[in-house]
Amino acid sequence: MQKEEGEMGGGAEAQMEMVGKAFVKHYYGLFDAGSRPALAGLYHPSTSILSFEGRRFDGADSIGRHLSQLPFDLCRHMVATVDCQGSPFAAGGILVFVTGSLQLSGEEHSLSFSQMFQLVQSTEGRFYVQNDIFRLNYG
């Protein structure tokens, strides 16, 4: 494979896929276990942005509060696809694009959704969610 300027080497790309996929598992794991308040810890106190069905929330507190207060007890995410790409020119963020369906307790039919995250590394080396956009996909 021809290596172009700016292209990551094979090792960096594989690592990025691993981080993206591990994050998705962790995120929906917390969400579906009913630990939605714990999700606030994945976002930055001031710079993170969530767009949830068109409504915007800024900062970990506001985001955590919205996710905790969603009007259902239990949810099960069934992830169909995960795509990852790096954005090296934007300080090394990882873009993660997810599609799948989700089942809310008590509801007869599952809902189709897609969601994207931009993961950015903090100065301590941890990844946090800088950008999060969630949409249900209606027919």
Place this chain on the structure above:
Amino acid sequence: MLSFEGAKTQGAAAITAKLTGLPFQQCQHNISTIDCQPSGPAGGVLVFVSGSLQLPGEQHALKFSQMFHLIPTPQASFYVLNDIFRLNYA
């Protein structure tokens, strides 16, 4: 970079070849939602789209979602750094 239904392509020439080589002549995208967010200090913009697309001759429209990461150029334009496209099956 473009991820199209899981297949990755890098660079404008290869991406253009991929898109022009798709096995249909016409396509109509019907956009349902567009969400935008700033991506960081470089002035980038994340654009998240959902909707449906109709191919001629096909009876049913297909649902899709797509994200773009736009980066500003010195000439005050934008280019697509990241593009991820997925059909949304039921």
